Amino acid sequence: MTTVQHLAPLAVVIPLLAACVIAGLSFLPRRLHEVVAIGAAIASTTLCAILLAHANDGPIVYWLGHWEPHHGVALGISLTVDQLGAGIATLTGVLVIASLVYSTRYYDEIDGPYFALVMTFMAGMVAFSLTGDLFDMFVFFELMSVAAFALTAVMIEERGPIQGAINFAVTNSVAGFGLLVGIALLYGRTGALNLAQIGLSLDHHPADALVAVALLLVVAAFLTKAAAVPFHFWLADAHAVAPAPVSILFSGVMVELGVFGAARVLSTAFAQPIEPSLHDLRMVLVGVGVVTAVVAAFSCFQQRHLKRLLAFSTISHMGIVICGVALLADRALAGAASYALGHGLAKGALFLGTGTLLHRCGAIDEFQLRGQGRDLPLLGLVFVVGALVLASAPLATTFFGKSLVEDAALSADYAWLPAVLALCSALTGAAVLRASARIFLGWGDDPQETRTESEERSQEASSREEGADVKPHTATPALLVAVPAVLMLAAVLAGLVPELVPSIERAAAHFRDHASYAGAVLSGRAPHFPPVAGAHVSATAWIYAAASTAGALLLASFGLRDRQVLPVTVADVLRAAHSGHVGDYIAWWTFGMALLGGFVLWAVAG
Amino acid sequence: MTFLPYAVAAWLFVVGLYGIVTSRHLVHLAVCLTVVQSSTYLILLSTGYVRHGSAPIYADIPPVATAVDPVVQALTLTDIVVESTITALLLALAVQAMKRFGSVDPTFLRQLRG
Numbered sequence: 001m002t003t004v005q006h007l008a009p010l011a012v013v014i015p016l017l018a019a020c021v022i023a024g025l026s027f028l029p030r031r032l033h034e035v036v037a038i039g040a041a042i043a044s045t046t047l048c049a050i051l052l053a054h055a056n057d058g059p060i061v062y063w064l065g066h067w068e069p070h071h072g073v074a075l076g077i078s079l080t081v082d083q084l085g086a087g088i089a090t091l092t093g094v095l096v097i098a099s100l101v102y103s104t105r106y107y108d109e110i111d112g113p114y115f116a117l118v119m120t121f122m123a124g125m126v127a128f129s130l131t132g133d134l135f136d137m138f139v140f141f142e143l144m145s146v147a148a149f150a151l152t153a154v155m156i157e158e159r160g161p162i163q164g165a166i167n168f169a170v171t172n173s174v175a176g177f178g179l180l181v182g183i184a185l186l187y188g189r190t191g192a193l194n195l196a197q198i199g200l201s202l203d204h205h206p207a208d209a210l211v212a213v214a215l216l217l218v219v220a221a222f223l224t225k226a227a228a229v230p231f232h233f234w235l236a237d238a239h240a241v242a243p244a245p246v247s248i249l250f251s252g253v254m255v256e257l258g259v260f261g262a263a264r265v266l267s268t269a270f271a272q273p274i275e276p277s278l279h280d281l282r283m284v285l286v287g288v289g290v291v292t293a294v295v296a297a298f299s300c301f302q303q304r305h306l307k308r309l310l311a312f313s314t315i316s317h318m319g320i321v322i323c324g325v326a327l328l329a330d331r332a333l334a335g336a337a338s339y340a341l342g343h344g345l346a347k348g349a350l351f352l353g354t355g356t357l358l359h360r361c362g363a364i365d366e367f368q369l370r371g372q373g374r375d376l377p378l379l380g381l382v383f384v385v386g387a388l389v390l391a392s393a394p395l396a397t398t399f400f401g402k403s404l405v406e407d408a409a410l411s412a413d414y415a416w417l418p419a420v421l422a423l424c425s426a427l428t429g430a431a432v433l434r435a436s437a438r439i440f441l442g443w444g445d446d447p448q449e450t451r452t453e454s455e456e457r458s459q460e461a462s463s464r465e466e467g468a469d470v471k472p473h474t475a476t477p478a479l480l481v482a483v484p485a486v487l488m489l490a491a492v493l494a495g496l497v498p499e500l501v502p503s504i505e506r507a508a509a510h511f512r513d514h515a516s517y518a519g520a521v522l523s524g525r526a527p528h529f530p531p532v533a534g535a536h537v538s539a540t541a542w543i544y545a546a547a548s549t550a551g552a553l554l555l556a557s558f559g560l561r562d563r564q565v566l567p568v569t570v571a572d573v574l575r576a577a578h579s580g581h582v583g584d585y586i587a588w589w590t591f592g593m594a595l596l597g598g599f600v601l602w603a604v605a606g
Numbered sequence: 607m608t609f610l611p612y613a614v615a616a617w618l619f620v621v622g623l624y625g626i627v628t629s630r631h632l633v634h635l636a637v638c639l640t641v642v643q644s645s646t647y648l649i650l651l652s653t654g655y656v657r658h659g660s661a662p663i664y665a666d667i668p669p670v671a672t673a674v675d676p677v678v679q680a681l682t683l684t685d686i687v688v689e690s691t692i693t694a695l696l697l698a699l700a701v702q703a704m705k706r707f708g709s710v711d712p713t714f715l716r717q718l719r720g
Contacts, residue, residue, distance in 0.1 A: 162717075170635065174639070177645070308720075580715065581713060586623060
């Protein structure tokens, strides 16, 4: 037995300790806080990377307080580190480091509590990825949520952040309470909180209404975090008003963790109960993913507030990742994971790039910024490459991920799915491409002549809601361009690293191996995984990728002429639904729960 | 086993949601959120309840005596901590909303739309 499992709690404790140190010593100068925070983030990320390397042969299990299972019954709390969990924890760490480095030059003024919150946020996210206990998932879900609410409103003097944080906090808290009710129901049924133990106890019973309701509540809570339509309204508000270095953590990894949580419970606790109804449940979940991807892609294309545009594109891409998880197949999950990796890095770079534009020009509106980015050519390149990555252009990391999802969709008889997802990629890529051409090249029609009244209103609102975190500057520090450029380079090159995609495929197959997971956790058995045959990128994947890239270029030129793809009435309805009223959002959430609940009950217990 | 606590919990969850949807005051809204949360306390505690069970403290009773489940009580305590954090945060935001928007009615928080 090696000692590598002792690193797992350290990866969580280090950022938490750093948060305490920073908060306790808040009178120290800002530079010292930055050093402590960056140091802790690097240490924790390194530990996650070591765990990732050692999780090759099966999950690493650590029992807190040495409460190990006796005779196969787990009473203690475990950290169960498998490759996907350690991988997403490492991605979290990388993005936190990027965010912290960027923020050293980004903020004119920032207090110690900000860095303490970022560290708490990081601890919550890392722990959420590494834990093997359902109640711990709730605790860390709440820990990262509370830190995220506070980070959204860190510019507390402004109006936008207050409203965004309220909407975010209420929506996610309601979802969290739903999660807890689901956990209580499962505990009542199984007497267990450990994911493997719950799975084992549920194995012996067919799924009934209670299990179906618990499944609904738990999965819906994670889908709220993942911003699935119609639980997504909080995301656009929160992302639009949070400062850029916070947005990259939201978009780059926090929402991905929502999908990760859903995948985790579906492949451990609920793996057996859903087995007989796999076909129907797949249909329901793919439906959620497709609606999310399509609705958000159209919302994205009609935005002109850059951060909101990127936020809607995140929702749309989460729809694609949800489809990957929803197909309930090894290859599709591998696709979702690869896609999330590429998307997280690229979206992080784009959000930071938007922050740099805000830092330079003091504006965030696509039309106000027209031609303003001409003296930042490298940043322009980052945006264009980012648009292509979002469009899943051939050889980007997202392309490899999406081709795996498409492959799995074809073998699950969802032949129409790749075409729909290609449309969403094209729309979101086009939106970013259009904005880049307008901002960095000054292309497109003069907005003054073609602006409609509703756009006038939204511009007024958007110019007021942002610009709070920094004032315009005459010069841009090199770091503010370098960090997004490095992230974007990583987003492009990650997929080309030999053996990376095949190793994600193996990790996904191991992640979904319910019996091996339970054996490793409950009886310490070393798992014997069957070999996983790596997929080849099929010819159709190249065709879809080429089509979505070409579509993005076409739609971008269409958008530069100030045309919309949706009829005005539909666009207005879509816009009106995002009312910014927290009561409306909870009404939508309740409606979504009722709808999803009906379908899940029909699929699982019916 | 009785279904009454579960029915009450479901009622609290739904009535709390109704309160949030129709709320015209941010403080009222934060209280409605705690109503939703109280349904989780009820459901947790009733899950672990044993009829005629004593408190799960074995200092002065024989270890064989029936006791209620201590795990759910620990979960409820954690839940209370979570709730107090969220409520404190929301109340702080309500104070800021009053300062910046001049209103605590969510209908008048009209910065973010579309």
